[in-house]
Amino acid sequence: MLQRKVVIWLIGIVCLLGTNPAVARYNESHMLAKLVKEGKLPPVEERLPEEPRVIEPLEEIGQYGGILNVADLDPYNAIDARSLRRHGLFRFSEDCTEIIPDIAKGFEISEDKKTFTIHLRKGLKWSNGVPFTVDDILFWWQDIVLNKELTPIIGRLWKPGGELARFEKVNNYTLRIHFAEPYPVVTQLGHSFGSGQGGLYDPKHYLKEYHIKYNPKANEIAKKEGYEYWWELFKVVRNPGYNQWNIDVNLPTLDTYVIKKIALDYQVWERNPYFWQVDTVGNQLPYIDTLIDRLYGNQEVLNMKVMSGEIDIASFSLLLSDYPLLKESEKRGNYRTFMWKTAIGAAVAFAPNQNHRDPVLREIMQNIKFRQALSLAINREEINEIVCFGLAIPRQATVLPTCSFYKEEWDRAYAEYDPEKANELLDKMNLKWNKNQSNRLRPDGKPLSILIEYYSGEGPRTAICELVEEYWEKIGIRVALKPEDRSFYNQRANAGLLDIGLWHLDCVTELHVYGQPHSGKMLSFDGGCGWAKQWELWFNTGGKQGKEPPEEIKLFYKDMEDWSLVTTKKEYVRLAQKIFDFHAKQLIYIGTVGMAPWPVIVKNNLKNVPTQGWWSWDSNFWIAFEPAQFFFTQ
């Protein structure tokens, strides 16, 4: 009784002290305590860094133990399991407006925005007990990124103004990155995947063995394993984490769980004894000992497993259309079903090809009126009703309201359903109806028809396209639908051969739209739709190839360039608004419905999981919700 009181007191003190309490002793899982007793593991105090990251549990302090059963459909997209265990030096906050230090202790961006300083946690260790230091980051930079065999071409992110970044080791726990120009875009690094293992650091002590610079015999080792060159084996061993199923079982990690067993249809992960997070009373996280990821061959079997309660937590592999079924089976499966929001600007965004090969169509597509008419003809409410249970938001294709520079008018720009106005606009363009009033004619007298080629996977594309086909036919445009294989669609889009491209509009959160100059959806001439490939070529080749874009597009391009280098908040907001004002006026992308709901199921006895949240790649799915503090009530 007395002891219990003391504990309560302790909790009280800890809460008063706030973060980083000077807790005298840490607690650990029984599983690890046993290993410590047997002398197989050093005590928990020695395993944790000097200042572990303290996580405040969402609902309550958890209990140790249990197995977390997770389901995935594809080894490359084992997103649920991956985002439940992986970490980066930093991560984005849930709404992607803020960078939160995770493995790292903190970071600073110098006033002139040319220097980026990273502070690491002292005493933080790899899953095999070897200390994690700045050397692991430098190894990644000097021996992997700057190695010609491993990285033939260095990504744009590291070369603002064309000059390579410079890495400076201050001490074992402090690193400075210098840029030639003021370069705040580097905040993109804050994304947990980009700053995770393989993204910004790698285990030097382990990978040295396979690197020719440190081990002259690296080539022989590779030959023995059936590869020709050392760098082939090196890449396999290093595994930047795309495919969870071909991970090297001995690879040290900083993540929550360490791989124990890989079979074709499941993986067993066990807690990382050196994991560097604790809760507010000093319990080393994670609470749950084991994570089992099962790979199912198809959606339906996965659904059945969820419905019969064999899966503890699932989201990425679920479908919105299955929500009624999942909800109805809640009792039987003993789980809760939530609807989260996706950080997607438009479930499907259409981008008319403004560089179309056919000069007549090109002229039509480049006409703002035409794009406005297309947008006005879409009945977004109805799409929402049919496809998203009325839970998405009918809106124009633009950034999310969580952005600091967001304007509500972007949402509403030509997003109302007004076929009469659309017809008026087309009439003004002099696109006359044919004799029996069934179809409009192009200026050259041919019927105005558009072929919508699309990739039918990923989301409700077919349903939306079938609806849009009907809407546009009502305003006199003949539409044909053609579902295509993904690679073929991409090939066509890349070559600029589509009449109208379509993709979902992601990368529309604050940090993401900013962090990806020229590659993010709204800031590029492609965006999965290939809407202006000739202009893109013109910019990329400095005007040598491609077609010269009109002045306004040149200005748009310059604004984007300037935006990535701004140094003041005011300038940042001004340019951002200029760019997205332009989007709203030009309707380069025509949106449908955005921020659609996404089903999440959580077992009833799994606690500390939020009921509401943003579900997106941008915040890297589960990572934003501190999955190490999820636990099972016994």
Add this chain to the structure above:
Amino acid sequence: MKNKQDKTSLEEKYYIASQWQLMWRKFKKHKLAIFGGTILSIFYFITIFCGFFSTQDIYKRHTQYIYAPPQRIHFFDEKGFHLRPFVYGLKRKIDPVTFRRTYTEDRTKKYPIYFFTHGDKYRLWNLFPTDIHLFGVKSGGTIFIFGTDKLGRDLFSRNLHAARISLSIGLVGVFLSFILGCILGGISGYFGGTVDMVIQRVIEFLISIPTIPLWMCLAAALPPHWSPIKVYFGITIILSIVGWCGLARVVRGKLLELREEDFVMAAKIAGATDYRIITRHLLPSFLSYLIVNITLAIPSMILGETSLSFLGLGLQPPVVSWGVLLQDAQNVRSVALHPWLLIPGLFVIITVLAFNFMGDGLRDAADPYK
């Protein structure tokens, strides 16, 4: 006296009846076969006039009636029996928790069913514009005999139109494999020797390639810029590439048997050309076997089309075939919440069944002298 005469004439008829007449007689005795044949004729007849038999345009949406269950046709209401059948209106309710749409009959709204009504416009055989449908309700009402799909489209009409593609794919596919099988099997069986050896090896080789990889790769190799019509023919060709081998073997086996018969020898001695012997003497003598085999090959084509669709390799919407419709249905959601999406499966089963019954009957009848 008269009776006896009748009997003798009957017997006489039996003896002088041609092979085909005899086969017909025997076939008639096979009840299941007659049953199957009837069903098939009905199906094909409806298919030919599918625009007329369907109640509405297959792309017409009813946003208010998404996943509506089949409407029951009533003859009785609170007032008693009505000669003219009618349907009740549907009342939609969306569950606030599960978001599931449920429908109940709205007894206050009654829509009588009229025959030969004017409805959505369509072109019969793509030639004659008309708007006459076999039955329907007056505007304002709805009639979904098989329910509706995810966009609120009438599944009855869609099923009928799907039948057109699915049923014809069987015929066209079999026709192709029939030609291939007959020519190659015929050559192989009639000439024998090296030709026979080569063709037999080719068949062996084709059979030893597992079907699914073969399908997948052939389907993937269809030029992606093809129009739906071309894809349709492409898929038929894919199905018949696998299909012809069996037929070729049957033809060859039978030919080998017939080649040794006296009448062929006689024709040869009389100086008939190979072409004449094959077409005039051999073909007719095993045509019946061919017909049996063809009848039994059609169902596998129809099933093949659904399998291709299942694997995502077949036809794609907006084209409608039974396989395409079943693509929408092959999930737990449909089985649990909207089982009427499975109706195309029923059609497939019935059709295949009917073909098999008929084939069985034909097989029994094929050898009328037994």
Add this chain to the structure above:
Amino acid sequence: MVIVLWAVSITAFVIIQLPPGDFLTSYIMKLEASGQIVDEAEIAALRKQYDLDSPIHLQYCKWMWKMLHGDFGKSFEWNRPVRDLIAERLPLTVTISIFTLIFTYLLAIPIGIYSAARQYSIGDYTFTVFGFIGLATPGFLFALILMFFFYRYFGISVGGLFSPQYQLADWSGAKFIDLLKHLPIPVLVIGMAGTAGLIRIMRGCLLDELRKQYVITARAKGVSERRLLFKYPVRVAINPIASTIGWLLPGIVSGQTIVAIVLDLPTVGPLLFRSLVNQDMYLAGSSIMILAFLTVIGTFISDILLVWLDPRIRYEKQAR
């Protein structure tokens, strides 16, 4: 036989190369699907690493050479030797096949005999109709519906061959019993079409046999119906069925891929399907080769079986 296999190997290789793109294109698509951006340079390096740029005939020669030495290559997707992957799946595949075979024969032969002996009886009609329905139902649909009904009315989660607690466990009696519990649905669905077909064959052959002179003679001499049926006709009628055993071998390993995909069985079929979708070259190629090899072997076995079962063929061959 060797020539057929060789032709298959070429075809297998061509087949994998036929669809546009290769493993890397589908790999990149997948990364992009989950929001990752892939560097052009990375792709070029991977392409070189996987040897996707050398001419096709060279790739083929390399592959053949390795295969002749028992090395099936490495799967791109799983980063493991193809041999290991197939070995992991083979035991359960064979188990299912054997159970399905037993089920098929246990059901088909007696029913076939009954149907022939009592032709046009109610029983015959019933079996005929059921048999044909079995033949006519698309397997994937039947599997899905069955799966759902077992879930709803018996609370059994179907899919896979093990309950979660046994999936990871080592082999034990309890695990085997768990396996047995999961077997009925796959066996039923996979065996359905085969059983229906066999009933038809058995019935047809037996009917032909029963019309022969020696049966009529025997009957005229007063041999009991039972003896009459089982002494010779049944034995003769079983011959063609025996000859199908060889054919069933590859069919059951691969042919039921669609059902295996629906039920998510840990067998070779879905693995092969997945490798084809992802254009995982060596895994797909080697699986096709193995299946083709089984088919050829199967044909060979059925020839031998036939000779062994039917002395007439044996004599005929000797006479030649």
